[in-house]
Amino acid sequence: MGLLAFFRRSQPTANVAKERLRIIVAQERTARGGPDYLPTLRRELMEVIRKYINVDPEAVQINLEKEDGHEVLEFSVALPEKGKA
Amino acid sequence: MTEIIVVTSGKGGVGKTTTSASVACGLARRGKRVAVIDFDIGLRNLDLIMGCERRVVYDFVNVIQGDCTLKQALIKDKRLETLFVLAASQTRDKDALSMEGVRKVFDELIADGFEYIICDSPAGIEKGAHLAMYYADRAIVVVNPEVSSVRDSDRILGLLSSKTQRAEKGEEKVKEHLLLTRYSPRRVATGEMMSVGDVKEILGLDVIGVIPESPDVLSASNAGTPVILNEQSDVSRAYEDAVGRLLGDTLPLRFLEEPKKGFLARMFGG
Ligand SMILES: Nc1ncnc2c1ncn2[C@@H]1O[C@H](COP(=O)(O)OP(=O)(O)OP(=O)(O)O)[C@@H](O)[C@H]1O
Ligand SMILES: [Mg+2]
Numbered sequence: 001m002g003l004l005a006f007f008r009r010s011q012p013t014a015n016v017a018k019e020r021l022r023i024i025v026a027q028e029r030t031a032r033g034g035p036d037y038l039p040t041l042r043r044e045l046m047e048v049i050r051k052y053i054n055v056d057p058e059a060v061q062i063n064l065e066k067e068d069g070h071e072v073l074e075f076s077v078a079l080p081e082k083g084k085a
Numbered sequence: 086m087t088e089i090i091v092v093t094s095g096k097g098g099v100g101k102t103t104t105s106a107s108v109a110c111g112l113a114r115r116g117k118r119v120a121v122i123d124f125d126i127g128l129r130n131l132d133l134i135m136g137c138e139r140r141v142v143y144d145f146v147n148v149i150q151g152d153c154t155l156k157q158a159l160i161k162d163k164r165l166e167t168l169f170v171l172a173a174s175q176t177r178d179k180d181a182l183s184m185e186g187v188r189k190v191f192d193e194l195i196a197d198g199f200e201y202i203i204c205d206s207p208a209g210i211e212k213g214a215h216l217a218m219y220y221a222d223r224a225i226v227v228v229n230p231e232v233s234s235v236r237d238s239d240r241i242l243g244l245l246s247s248k249t250q251r252a253e254k255g256e257e258k259v260k261e262h263l264l265l266t267r268y269s270p271r272r273v274a275t276g277e278m279m280s281v282g283d284v285k286e287i288l289g290l291d292v293i294g295v296i297p298e299s300p301d302v303l304s305a306s307n308a309g310t311p312v313i314l315n316e317q318s319d320v321s322r323a324y325e326d327a328v329g330r331l332l333g334d335t336l337p338l339r340f341l342e343e344p345k346k347g348f349l350a351r352m353f354g355g
Contacts, residue, residue: 012276017232018283025239025287032243 027061034064049077056080087195089202090331091221093245095237097208099229100266103302104324105205106134107313108225111328113168114313117200120159122190123173124217125207126182132172135162136309146174149186155193164314169199182216191220210240220250223260223331225293229267230279235287238263242288262293264327269298270343281341294327296320297340319344 031038042062049055059078064071092105102125109121122145123131132138143158148171155171162168171190174181194202206217218224224245228238245259246252252259265281272278281295299320305312313324319340326336 014230014273014276014279014283017279018287021232021235021287024236028236028239029243 026063030062030064038062038064045075053077053079087191087199087202088223089191089204089221090223090225091204091206091218092225092227093206093214093218093241094208094227094234095210095214095241096229096234099227099234100296100302101208101227102130102134102205103306103312104225104227104264104266104296105131105203106311107321107324108328108331109168109201109203110162110165110311110313111325112201112203112331113162113165115328115332116167118167118198119201119203120169120171120194120199121203121205122171123205124182124213125173125205126179126213127173127175127177128207129173129175131205132160132170133309134306134311135170136311137162137170137172138309141172144172144174145190146176146181148190149182155190155197179212182213184216184219187216188220210237210244214241215244215248218245218249218259221245221259222251223262225262225264225331226288226290227264227266228284228288230265230269230273230281230284235279235284239288242290261290262331263288263290264294264296265292266294266296267298268295268340270341273341274343281338292338293330294323295338295341296323296327 042060046057046060049060055077059080061076063074065074090108092101092108094101105121109119113119121131121135123129124145125131126146129141129144132141137160140160143153145158147153148155148158159169159171162170191202204217204221207213226238226241228234242261245261249259251257263285265284268281269278273280281292285292297319299318301315301318301320302312305315312318313321315321323340326339329336
């Protein structure tokens, strides 16, 4: 740690906190409102994907959205950058 | 009409008891008949914050188990005519409180003409917290601008919308309010702390109050005088505003900016 960083007592981390919360709260709300199998589904999907691609659990998002009358289960995987997988 | 208000948070130590005591006092100061109840079985603390710890003879569990009447257990506040405290039991038996027991006490308070019942919830999402919120008409969700507190409060919101009587019976949902406390405008200004806007956006709740971080809270608990009664303090003014909003006043949020210090205060760090 540089001397300057040492004397600067604390870092502006509020925006990091907010972003992390935005994601985790959305994810937990989905799990809460949705069917009980969601966490298991997420785990099992992750296992399948990881047979082929080396992704971080963080890269796998499940979203349950209500769209006029019907529900949409949205599933997204952020692929690792080339060369890093 | 009696309104049952739960003060809850999920996470421990965020300011529920401080808030329960001050909100109860604030309502009583406006002439409302108020009972404030400690639901933290085994960890009684509200009595200390209210300054009536030496007057506790009977507690909540005693009433439920029929060891005494509700009248005998209600401690009348020495400062405010219309304010009464019901202490938590120090028993280690967490099952001493029951849904029916709580209902019985509430019904008696309602019949007795109490206008507000304030329930100081224990931390966590277990039985005690569930019982404290079950019959609520409104919830004050106490949050610190800090990640774990915000996340836990969202879990509490989930329980409020599924595990309360109103939810189970499909009645109008519990009114939820956000009370952000231990707020440090200076740290918000430097980007070290999430702002009230940030927290509001994440949780999607209406803000009933923002209470600044202040050493006055410790002095108040030392003295056994709820901090709202210390009129010199910004914390008191902030709680007064919150009580006003609870009663339907539209008031702008105050104390969101660092107080401007005078020259002398700046020189001597006052
Ligand atoms: N605005 C504030 N400024 C500074 N300190 C505060 C403030 N509000 C609360 N505190 C302090 O935080 C601590 C916890 O407060 P309190 O007992 O009200 O929390 P709680 O949520 O009831 O805790 P528990 O979950 O254990 O019941 C106390 O030491 C109190 O003095
Ligand atoms: Mg408490």
